Amino acid sequence: MMVEKSEYCIAIIGTGFVGLTTGAGLSELGNKVICVDIDEGKISSLSNGYVPIYEEGLFELVERNRKLHRLFFTTDIEEATNSSDIIFICVGTPSKDDGDVDLSQIISAVEGISNSLNSYKIIAIKSTIPVGTLELVEGILDKKNKVKGRDYDLAVVPEFLREGKAVYDFFNPTRIVIGADKDDVSKVLAGIFSPLNAPVVYTTPLTAQLIKYASNAFLASRISFINEIANICDHLGINVKDVIEGMKYDKRIGGHYLSPGIGFGGPCLSKDLNGLIKMAESYGYQPNYLKSIMEKNSHQISYVIDKLDKLLGGFRPGTKIGILGLTFKPDTNDVRNSLSIRIIKEIRERGAGVRAYDPKGMEEAKKYISDIIFCSDLYEAAKDSDALLILTAWDEFKEIDLERIRSTMKNPIIVDGVNILDPAKVKRFGFLYEGIGVR
């Protein structure tokens, strides 16, 4: 059993968005942190002061703690496991093609730990994991004769950070959820996060797992809900922003996370919603409401493309579309499951050419699409295009010089999939403009 201390030696397995932010944040709190990844290129970059993820403040945080010798990077899971008191598993849990959760990274991480568990450790899982995962983890450790309670204890500590605000969210968490069967384990984990002064929810591991899935399903539900209302507003000829203004003062509703747009993309919401659906089904329950959130999200993509089609009078051979925004949200370079990329692929299938620009996501996007022109700025993307489609709400796009793009575009058409521009202003510059539920 572990003695409570003010600073620990912590191993972080998986140095992606969650692992790197958590590792850097915990080192800033005074702990010695060793971040492990199987990606040698990533570890070599991080060890040499290059941070492959764009997140405000992350580079400075990593550099400071690396230079203070509190933050280390390695591919050697044995070294990290042996020298740590607590191990946080932060590997990916992506979707399989059928929507089920792919646990292969969890399995390989736990196999690595099980080969080198030399003394008692707390193994805390930050990755989003479905029901049944803990039994799987225990089974792997059991095969190596590692006994729960003697060699290790397990806990589930789900992560709620938002990409684009990851460092801020680490230091200002809305809550810390600790799912553990033993009070001593909960106490140690709560102690680690205590400098952050966040409310702590103590619960069972299974409930902690469901808290994470339910939270993401609820966020997805709000997005699909407000998109539905926005589309109705389009048809009624009223402004969804006025509707939200009148709703938000009701404390039961609130004004957060009510921004109509192209729907939810990114590495988490869809995969976690699918994961929850699969989990419910495997326990004999049909979660039809959750399925309808997902369906609405797919429908929203078609809804936006149809708006473009209508304003263009149909896609023709040679049609050129300028795209602003490739990342799944602003302030990140993450394009995983970005709806912008799905929309670009659909537009390409309809025969149009695409010129695209994103402030931070171009290099990542090149890994997913090649048959488009990547432009050096938003004006290059708009040039000679038949229409401009805005798909990520980067601040930079709010400042667009409408007169300048009006003079270089072939047709003055803007479809604003994220409602970032002022419709009245855009129309004053002579554009045909469509947002989502705005006028």
Ligand SMILES: NC(=O)c1ccc[n+]([C@@H]2O[C@H](COP(=O)([O-])OP(=O)(O)OC[C@H]3O[C@@H](n4cnc5c(N)ncnc54)[C@H](O)[C@@H]3O)[C@@H](O)[C@H]2O)c1
């Ligand atoms: N990205 C988010 O915004 C976010 C927010 C909350 C929760 N989560 C959850 O956190 C988890 C991690 O998400 P992420 O976005 O950081 O993933 P990621 O894909 O960015 O990072 C995962 C990292 O784990 C590494 N890895 C895989 N197998 C390994 C192994 N055996 N040993 C060591 N490293 C290994 C990969 O190389 C990769 O660098 C997921 O379960 C996700 O659902 C993510």
